[in-house]
Amino acid sequence: MTSIPASIPAEAVRPTATRSIDWWRWGGRVFLVFLLIFTVLPMAWMLLTSIKTQFAALQYPPQWWPAEPTLQNYTRLLDPSGSIGKEFLLYFWNSFYVSLATTILGVAVAVPAAYAFSRFRFPGRTFLFFAVLLRNMFPAVVFLVPLFLLMRWLGLVNTHGSLILTYLTFGLPLSIWLLKGFFDNIPIQLEQAARIDGATRFQAFLLIVMPLSSPGIIATSIFSFIGAWNEYVYAYTFLSKQETMTLPVGIQRFFTEFATDWPGLMAATFMMSVPVVVLFLVLQKYFVRALTEGAVKH
Amino acid sequence: MAQVVLKDVVKNYGNVYAVNHVSLTVEDGEFVALVGPSGCGKTTTLNLVAGLIPMSGGDVVIGDRIVTDLDPKDRDIAMVFQNYALYPNKTVYRNLAFPLQMRKLPKDEIDKKVQAAAKVLDITHLLERKPRELSGGQQQRVALGRALVRDPRVFLMDEPLSNLDAKLRVQMRSEIKRFHQDLHATVIYVTHDQLEAVTMADKMAVMNGGFLQQYDSPANVFANPVNMFVASFVGSPAMSLIPLAAVTRGTEVALTSPEGWELPLSPANARKALNAKSPKVVLGARHSTVKLHKSQVPGSVPGKVYTVEPTGDITFAQVFVSSAILNISLAPSVQIRPDEPVFIEFDQDKMHLFDGETEMALKAD
Amino acid sequence: MSSVTGQVAYAGAPVAPKRANVFKRIFNHRNDYLYVLPALLVMLIVIAYPVYYTIELSFFKTPPNLQMKDKIFVGLDNYWAILKSDSFREVTINTAIWTVASTFFAFLLGLGAALSLHREFAGRGVMRAVLLIPYVVSAVAASYVWKWLYHSDFGVIGALAVQLGLSDKPINFLDNVHTVLPSLIVVNIWKEFSFAMIMLMAGLQTVPEQLLRAAQVDGANAWQRFWHVTFPHLKGVSMVTVLLLMVANFNSFIIPWIMTGGGPAGASDIWITQIYTIAFGRQRYGVASAYAVILFIVMMTLGYFYVKALTKGDESRAG
Numbered sequence: 001m002t003s004i005p006a007s008i009p010a011e012a013v014r015p016t017a018t019r020s021i022d023w024w025r026w027g028g029r030v031f032l033v034f035l036l037i038f039t040v041l042p043m044a045w046m047l048l049t050s051i052k053t054q055f056a057a058l059q060y061p062p063q064w065w066p067a068e069p070t071l072q073n074y075t076r077l078l079d080p081s082g083s084i085g086k087e088f089l090l091y092f093w094n095s096f097y098v099s100l101a102t103t104i105l106g107v108a109v110a111v112p113a114a115y116a117f118s119r120f121r122f123p124g125r126t127f128l129f130f131a132v133l134l135r136n137m138f139p140a141v142v143f144l145v146p147l148f149l150l151m152r153w154l155g156l157v158n159t160h161g162s163l164i165l166t167y168l169t170f171g172l173p174l175s176i177w178l179l180k181g182f183f184d185n186i187p188i189q190l191e192q193a194a195r196i197d198g199a200t201r202f203q204a205f206l207l208i209v210m211p212l213s214s215p216g217i218i219a220t221s222i223f224s225f226i227g228a229w230n231e232y233v234y235a236y237t238f239l240s241k242q243e244t245m246t247l248p249v250g251i252q253r254f255f256t257e258f259a260t261d262w263p264g265l266m267a268a269t270f271m272m273s274v275p276v277v278v279l280f281l282v283l284q285k286y287f288v289r290a291l292t293e294g295a296v297k298h
Numbered sequence: 299m300a301q302v303v304l305k306d307v308v309k310n311y312g313n314v315y316a317v318n319h320v321s322l323t324v325e326d327g328e329f330v331a332l333v334g335p336s337g338c339g340k341t342t343t344l345n346l347v348a349g350l351i352p353m354s355g356g357d358v359v360i361g362d363r364i365v366t367d368l369d370p371k372d373r374d375i376a377m378v379f380q381n382y383a384l385y386p387n388k389t390v391y392r393n394l395a396f397p398l399q400m401r402k403l404p405k406d407e408i409d410k411k412v413q414a415a416a417k418v419l420d421i422t423h424l425l426e427r428k429p430r431e432l433s434g435g436q437q438q439r440v441a442l443g444r445a446l447v448r449d450p451r452v453f454l455m456d457e458p459l460s461n462l463d464a465k466l467r468v469q470m471r472s473e474i475k476r477f478h479q480d481l482h483a484t485v486i487y488v489t490h491d492q493l494e495a496v497t498m499a500d501k502m503a504v505m506n507g508g509f510l511q512q513y514d515s516p517a518n519v520f521a522n523p524v525n526m527f528v529a530s531f532v533g534s535p536a537m538s539l540i541p542l543a544a545v546t547r548g549t550e551v552a553l554t555s556p557e558g559w560e561l562p563l564s565p566a567n568a569r570k571a572l573n574a575k576s577p578k579v580v581l582g583a584r585h586s587t588v589k590l591h592k593s594q595v596p597g598s599v600p601g602k603v604y605t606v607e608p609t610g611d612i613t614f615a616q617v618f619v620s621s622a623i624l625n626i627s628l629a630p631s632v633q634i635r636p637d638e639p640v641f642i643e644f645d646q647d648k649m650h651l652f653d654g655e656t657e658m659a660l661k662a663d
Numbered sequence: 664m665s666s667v668t669g670q671v672a673y674a675g676a677p678v679a680p681k682r683a684n685v686f687k688r689i690f691n692h693r694n695d696y697l698y699v700l701p702a703l704l705v706m707l708i709v710i711a712y713p714v715y716y717t718i719e720l721s722f723f724k725t726p727p728n729l730q731m732k733d734k735i736f737v738g739l740d741n742y743w744a745i746l747k748s749d750s751f752r753e754v755t756i757n758t759a760i761w762t763v764a765s766t767f768f769a770f771l772l773g774l775g776a777a778l779s780l781h782r783e784f785a786g787r788g789v790m791r792a793v794l795l796i797p798y799v800v801s802a803v804a805a806s807y808v809w810k811w812l813y814h815s816d817f818g819v820i821g822a823l824a825v826q827l828g829l830s831d832k833p834i835n836f837l838d839n840v841h842t843v844l845p846s847l848i849v850v851n852i853w854k855e856f857s858f859a860m861i862m863l864m865a866g867l868q869t870v871p872e873q874l875l876r877a878a879q880v881d882g883a884n885a886w887q888r889f890w891h892v893t894f895p896h897l898k899g900v901s902m903v904t905v906l907l908l909m910v911a912n913f914n915s916f917i918i919p920w921i922m923t924g925g926g927p928a929g930a931s932d933i934w935i936t937q938i939y940t941i942a943f944g945r946q947r948y949g950v951a952s953a954y955a956v957i958l959f960i961v962m963m964t965l966g967y968f969y970v971k972a973l974t975k976g977d978e979s980r981a982g
Contacts, residue, residue: 024885028779032790035776038853039794045819046808060833062822109701116698123689128699130970138710138962139914141935142955145948146716147709149731169709172702189383192350195370196377196454197444198400211387230801232917237943248803252921262811269807273800280799284792287799291858292865352691 050074050267057263073267084254088268090243091250096275098160098246099228102167106175106224107217109168114179115205119188129176140170140233148237162238163246167231171224178223178290182216183209219290222283226276247272300361300451300484301326302347308355309342316342318508319356324452324501327482329475331495334505335531340488343505344454347486349373361451371400376445380457382437384429390416390440391425394447401448415447435466446477455487459494471498492532496520504528526657529582529650535614538624540581541654544571553579555620559599564646570660571651578654585625587648590615590632591641598641603634617642714959720952727946734949741953750929750937758913758933760844765851765915766908772852773859773904778889780860781867791864798857802917809850810922813837837923840930847931850918855911859904866900867893902972910965934958 049057050073052066079085116122117129147166148157156162186209194204210217232248239245245253251268254261280287302324309317317339324330332340345351347358349370357366365373376397384393394415398408416422419439429437438458445453458474459467475498478485489495495502496516504511504519504527512524516532523529529537542553542561551568552560561581563571571579591598601617601624613628619642626642634640651660721741723734745751776794780787797805812820813836821833836846870893878888916935919925925932925940932940934954942951 022885025782028775028782031775032779035772035794035856036790039797039857042805042808042812042853043796045812049811058817060817060822061825062817062819109705112698113702116695120692120695120698122692122695123685128703138714139916139935139958141914141916141939141942142717142958143710143713144939145720145942145951146713149716150708150712165705166709168705172706176702187381187383189379189381190385192345192348192370193377193379193383193444194385194396194400195350196348196373196375197397198371200369200371203400208385226799230803232801232803248801251803251807262814262817265807266811269804273804276799276801277796280795281792284795288795288861288865291861 046266046270049263050270052263054261054263073263074271076264077267077271084264087242087250087253088271091245091247092271094160094244094250095229095246095248095272098163098167099225101160101164102171102228103221103224105164106168106171107221110172110175110179110220111210111217113172114176115183115209117176118180118183119191129180140231144233144237147234151238156238158239158241158244160244163228163231163235166234166238167224167228170227170231171220174223174290175220178220179213179216182213182219186212215286215289218283219286222279222287223290225279229276301328301359302452302484302486303359304343304347304356305359306356307343307346307353307358309339309346309351310354315508317346320505320508320510321356322503322510322513324484324486327484329478329483329485329487329498329500331499331502332486332488332505333492333495333502333531334490334511336490338505339508340490340505341456344377344456344486344488347452348375348377348454374451375454376448376450376452377454377456378441378445378458380460382429382441382458382461384437384440384444386429389426389428390421390432393429393440394425394443397444397448411447415443418446419443434462435470438462438466438470442474442477446481446483451484453483453485455485457489458487460489460491474498493534496532502532504531506531522659523582523650524659526580526582526652529652529659533584535585535625537582537584537650538619538622539652540583540620540622540624542579542581542620543577544574544579545577546572553581555599557600557620561599561644562597566662567646567649567651569662573660573662574651574653575655576653579660580652580654580657581644582650582652583624583644584648585614585627587645588624588626589643589645590617590626590628590634591643592634594641595643598643601640601642603636603638603640605636606634717952717955717959720949721956722953723949725948737949741950742957744950745954745957750932753929754932754934754937757844757929757931761848761851761915761919761933762909762912764845764848765855765912766905768848768852769856769908770859770901770905772856773861774863776856776860777863777867778893780864791861794857794860797854798861802854802915803921805850805854806918806921809853810837813846813922838927840927843923843927843931847919847922850922851912851915854918855908859908862900862904862907863897866897869900870896899972903969906965906969906972910962910969913962913965 048066051069051071052063053068053070053072056063056066056068076082076084077088080089117125151157151162154162156165190208190212191201191204194208195201199207230248231246235246235249236252239249242250242253251265251272254265254268304320304322307317307320308315320339320343322330332343334340342351346353347360349358349365349368353366357364359365360373360375384390385396388396391412394412395408398411403411412425413422416425419442421436421439421443424432424436424440429440432440438461441458445455455474459470462470471494474487477483478498487495487499492502499516501514502516502519503513506527512519512528514522519528519532523532523537526539530539540555542555545552545554545560547562550562551571552562553571554560594600599619601619604616604618604623607614607616608630611630613630613632615626615628615634617624617626617640624642628634652658653660720731720734722736722738724737724740725731726733780791812818815821815835815838816833818833818836820836821830824830824834825832834842836842874892875888878892883891914935915933916939919931919933919936920939923931925936935958938951938954938958941947941954
């Protein structure tokens with residue numbers, strides 16, 4: 001090997017550096033700090049209030065930090081022997097039951113539909129697909145009257161069945177859309193290979209496609225669950241009996257019954273948010289993917 | 299192993315014919331390449347043989363059974379896909395075992411066959427890995443292994459080498475050929491690379507626009523292309539095609555260019571030229587059959603050098619002749635420069651003549 | 664030359680095809696419909712029927728007891744009643760302000776957050792997660808928390824304003840016709856800006872790094888790189904995001920309903936809360952249905968653009 005000697009020509013000059021401070025980066029950081037305060041402050045105040053006594057909460061100027069922090073608001077909500085605790089835990093269970101049933105049924109209905117939309121080219125496919133998607137466009141309130149009449153006719157008023165059936169349709173369009181995206185990303189050759197290897201179409205779906213689309217199924221499940229857990233309008237209209245109520249509606253009863261009990265309400269609000277926030281934090285990856293799938297083409 | 303017959307096979311989507319009345323017979327133990335540019339219908343044809351898409355018309359026969367109405371799983375075939383289609387959530391072992399499990403073979407027999415196939419392909423050390431932990435070449439081997447783990451009547455291969463890098467492709471090419479020879483397997487092999495087809499196949503079926511253009515041994519396809527499409531598709535560099543016009547000069551026939559030069563034809567070629575439906579005749583010449591001269595010699599035509607590409611042992615030159623570009627191979631010792639005027643001499647015995655209207659090869663009788 | 668096939672045809676025109684009968688095609692695909700059937704059935708019961716029934720009811724005067732066999736046909740009277748009512752103009756203006764302002768600011772904050780978070784740095788994942796929490800918690804919870812923050816006597820925001828010298832006494836945010844709507848819009852933005860953020864972050868990932876490098880070499884500064892390279896790549900995502908935000912805001916009910924119930928004096932009343940009040944407060948289901956039909960029409964227009972924005976590229980995917 002020969003190496004060619006390199007030398008800097010004598011006439012070369014070194015201009016003054018043009019790299020300067022990246023103002024954009026600093027601007028971004030300042031902006032993020034502002035956003036963080038905007039986001040966290042309400043949540044922090046909710047938590048701080050929830051560990052105050054009623055007396056401490058209703059002071060002006062406010063106690064920025066509770067003088068005598070207490071967990072009594074939480075123990076009261078979680079104590080099954082007290083009347084408030086009994087009620088709260090019942091609502092909590094109702095919410096959980098309805099959300100879980102919605103999620104499971106939703107996946108069972110959405111998976112085959114999404115698969116068909118992804119793989120088959122049957123007449124009316126596009127029309128049906130968008131008819132299903134358009135459901136997202138209609139506000140819940142618009143459907144309240146006819147659905148209320150329908151539920152009464154079906155004898156479902158004041159039952160959880162009415163909510164599960166309605167929530168199914170909330171989740172379905174999104175679930176179908178998301179799952180279709182996941183199925184689209186699974187190479188069709190995998191199924192073809194399975195069918196050549198001796199599997200029926202259904203076996204190919206069950207043994208090859210389903211395991212591969214489990215991230216999509218998890219993602220849609222989170223969405224259905226959170227959607228059902230947070231739903232208010234239908235629950236508010238369909239359920240009038242106290243023993244069937246879900247949390248978002250039930251919590252309002254606390255508020256009216258104990259009109260000025262802000263610390264109690266904040267504690268209940270916090271408790272209500274815990275399941276969805278935990279679910280979100282644990283399965284964040286899937287949640288984010290579910291949210292953006294379809295809108296962004298990779 | 300078995301023979302495969304395609305009879306009048308049609309696949310159309312409304313007005314679009316992906317496969318247009320294709321008929322061919324693949325003999326038992328034959329290696330047949332379906333070759334053509336992308337969108338020519340070769341992969342669709344393969345999928346029809348596999349039964350992965352429903353046929354619009356015609357029949358497929360494998361061995362002694364008409365399989366037209368059978369599911370892929372009942373056709374007793376194996377297939378290797380371009381993207382390998384290895385089940386990503388299964389280990390290599392379970393990928394190989396899957397076709398046997400689906401056929402409900404006993405566990406110990408599955409194990410025996412998987413181990414045997416793994417040994418043949420030299421992937422025994424990979425059996426516990428997942429497909430994503432393998433290199434492209436290793437994935438390719440596993441895909442091949444999954445195909446030959448049970449003895450299918452036919453192997454279908456859909457561009458199995460096109461995802462590999464150039465060096466691996468050459469290596470796998472000879473290995474696949476080797477498998478074919480050892481197993482006496484019937485293979486239908488789809489590729490867009492005519493070189494693969496020429497080097498591997500016993501016969502090649504050239505397709506274009508859904509039609510089967512020519513079905514013959516690579517040597518015959520190379521020597522006697524039936525039309526301009528096949529002529530320009532097979533061979534590298536491609537056969538050069540120069541559109542000209544035939545004129546009669548007494549008993550002689552010559553080809554004339556719009557620029558005014560004339561190329562007298564031999565008696566055999568003259569008879570061919572006269573069989574054209576109109577005076578429009580296209581002259582085809584492979585790079586190795588033309589000679590380049592620096593000055594005019596009898597029977598040569600004028601041209602102008604466009605590019606010169608030395609590759610070491612051969613120099614390729616592209617020369618403008620009339621309205622076309624002609625590929626010529628030269629000895630590296632020949633010194634020419636771009637834009638240099640040159641003269642081209644054609645070999646009358648090795649030139650091809652095509653009907654300018656129908657684009658079909660012209661015959662002497 | 665016996666092996667040359669007789670069917671050689673080059674670039675030949677295909678044989679004139681028989682137009683496949685639609686019914687035959689449906690029949691050929693009959694098994695495919697089985698997969699979609701359960702979903703369609705549910706959607707049919709819970710959507711097609713209510714849509715139909717809403718349109719029907721909008722032409723009737725309905726009894727307040729929901730005994731619909733007693734309804735009386737009134738033609739377009741319900742529609743005229745709405746369009747001529749005094750509140751319609753005010754509610755529509757509120758709806759427009761609510762929808763446009765919420766969407767605009769949520770998108771802007773989301774865009775800023777997405778751009779700031781696009782760069783890799785320690786704690787970025789945590790930051791993204793924290794910013795997303797408001798989007799995940801229920802609007803009911805958000806409404807109560809903010810109602811407490813806005814409390815006229817003991818609210819922390821009013822108290823902070825006094826501390827910082829911006830005001831000499833606690834501010835009455837929700838009981839003031841001038842401040843109520845902006846206050847609610849802030850809550851709405853708090854709740855949904857991170858949706859825009861997450862969509863745009865996903866969009867940013869599709870911006871080719873090489874293009875940004877090329878622009879840098881070509882001498883573009885940070886702003887020019889954003890405007891000429893990044894932003895054009897975000898167009899598609901931005902369209903979908905803005906549309907989804909618009910739809911969600913247009914349809915939002917919980918925040919205004921729980922925090923103010925549309926008050927004071929209708930200053931925070933939007934279409935949806937108005938429809939709810941007419942239907943379940945005043946028991947005038949016919950009028951509420953007519954209102955809903957008007958809303959349908961607006962939504963369908965937005966929906967048209969939504970579907971259009973979504974389908975870009977879907978059909979090109981081979982199946």
